[in-house]
Every structure is written in C-alpha cells, then in structure tokens.
Amino acid sequence: TAGITQAPTSQILAAGRSMTLRCTQDMRHNAMYWYRQDLGLGLRLIHYSNTAGTTGKGEVPDGYSVSRANTDDFPLTLASAVPSQTSVYFCASSDSETGDSSYNEQFFGPGTRLTVL
Amino acid sequence: GQNIDQPTEMTATEGAIVQINCTYQTSGFNGLFWYQQHAGEAPTFLSYNVLDGLEEKGRFSSFLSRSKGYSYLLLKELQMKDSASYLCAVSDSNYQLIWGAGTKLIIKP
Numbered sequence: 001t002a003g004i005t006q007a008p009t010s011q012i013l014a015a016g017r018s019m020t021l022r023c024t025q026d027m028r029h030n031a032m033y034w035y036r037q038d039l040g041l042g043l044r045l046i047h048y049s050n051t052a053g054t055t056g057k058g059e060v061p062d063g064y065s066v067s068r069a070n071t072d073d074f075p076l077t078l079a080s081a082v083p084s085q086t087s088v089y090f091c092a093s094s095d096s097e098t099g100d101s102s103y104n105e106q107f108f109g110p111g112t113r114l115t116v117l
Numbered sequence: 118g119q120n121i122d123q124p125t126e127m128t129a130t131e132g133a134i135v136q137i138n139c140t141y142q143t144s145g146f147n148g149l150f151w152y153q154q155h156a157g158e159a160p161t162f163l164s165y166n167v168l169d170g171l172e173e174k175g176r177f178s179s180f181l182s183r184s185k186g187y188s189y190l191l192l193k194e195l196q197m198k199d200s201a202s203y204l205c206a207v208s209d210s211n212y213q214l215i216w217g218a219g220t221k222l223i224i225k226p
Binding site: 035041044090105106109111 | 121125150158159160161162165204206208212213214215216217218219
C-alpha cells in the first residue's frame with residue numbers, strides 16, 4: 001500500500017511563477033491537510049478538507065489554493081510564488097471529519113521541498 | 118492565542134532514559150499527539166493521550182495532565198536510531214492539530 005504520495009520531491013521555482021503540488025492517498029481517508037514546515041517553527045496548516053467537495057482555510061492560507069474533487073487527490077496551488085513560500089510542504093490525511101472523533105491521527109506524505117528564487 | 122512549548126534540543130546517552138516535556142495553551146482540547154520525525158523525512162505517529170495518565174507502548178511512554186496543560190514523552194533504553202525530532206501536537210476545539218516546533222533529540226554513544 002502506497003499510503004500518501006506527493007510530487008514533485010523537490011522543485012526550484014522562479015518568483016512569480018505558478019505551481020501545483022500534488023498529493024494522492026489510497027487509504028480512503030475523509031480528511032486531508034496541507035502543512036508547511038519551516039526551521040524553528042511547528043507545522044503550520046495551510047488548507048484542509050474534511051471531505052471530498054469541501055475545503056477550509058488553515059493558519060497560513062494566503063497565496064495558496066486547494067481543491068478536493070475526489071477522495072484521493074488534494075492538490076495545492078501557488079498562483080504566483082514568492083520567496084517567503086520557500087519551505088517543505090507536507091500533505092497528510094486522517095480517517096475522521098471535524099466533530100466526528102477526537103482521535104484524528106494524521107498520516108503524512110514524504111514532503112515536497114520547494115525553493116522560490 | 119494558542120501555544121505549544123517544548124525544548125528546542127536535548128542530548129542523551131545511548132541506553133539511558135530521556136523525558137521530553139510539552140506544555141500547551143489551546144482553545145479547547147481533544148487530545149494530544151506525539152510524532153517522531155527523522156531528518157528529511159515525514160512525521161510518524163507515536164502516541165495519543167486524551168485522558169490523564171500514562172500510556173505505555175514498548176520503550177516509549179506518554180503522560181498527560183489536562184489540568185496542568187502538560188505532557189511528556191519518555192523514551193527508555195535509548196538507541197542511536199532514536200535520534201530524531203519529537204513533535205507535540207494538540208487537537209483543538211475544531212479538531213485541528215496545533216503543533217509545537219519540535220524537540221531535536223541527539224543520542225551520543
């Protein structure tokens with residue numbers, strides 16, 4: 001079982017360009033999340049989706065957009081990249097929806113290392 | 118505001134015991150998670166506490182005191198492979214995880 005896959009593994013992007021980070025899970029989890037991880041900071045939630053067809057904003061949503069057309073895929077798009085978006089991006093999923101269960105263990109993909117120059 | 122505090126870095130000796138503390142202030146509480154993250158890799162789940170007390174799982178144990186907003190992760194019989202960052206995360210009133218910055222644990226022979 002693959003679990004969660006992310007693509008690309010790493011990318012160098014020119015400022016002002018757009019990019020989509022891909023995330024696919026095969027565990028049929030309802031909820032999916034996008035985080036960024038920066039040195040010295042905890043994981044910060046960018047956007048989330050409790051179920052296919054719905055999305056929500058996390059702590060740091062500006063400059064990012066997401067869609068959830070089906071259960072398996074949750075792409076993250078940077079419309080016009082800026083250097084402050086240089087980070088490691090993790091996609092995660094869990095088998096629970098908000099209000100459904102207090103136990104929402106999240107499973108993480110391998111991450112995408114993005115550098116914006 | 119919401120805040121999770123844990124030490125930035127700790128050093129311990131192979132074979133010894135280490136305790137990593139985590140204190141939190143969040144809007145609501147629906148459980149506390151500990152994750153392990155090796156350098157360059159994704160976080161992986163270690164433990165979950167929602168009630169006060171100690172949860173033991175092999176060499177790892179996790180403790181929670183909700184009244185004190187405090188948890189610790191106890192690692193026994195340390196091995197070199199335990200060198201990693203340990204992340205504390207609290208599920209808040211919206212069931213979203215609020216993450217600490219992580220504690221980098223260095224194991225010396």
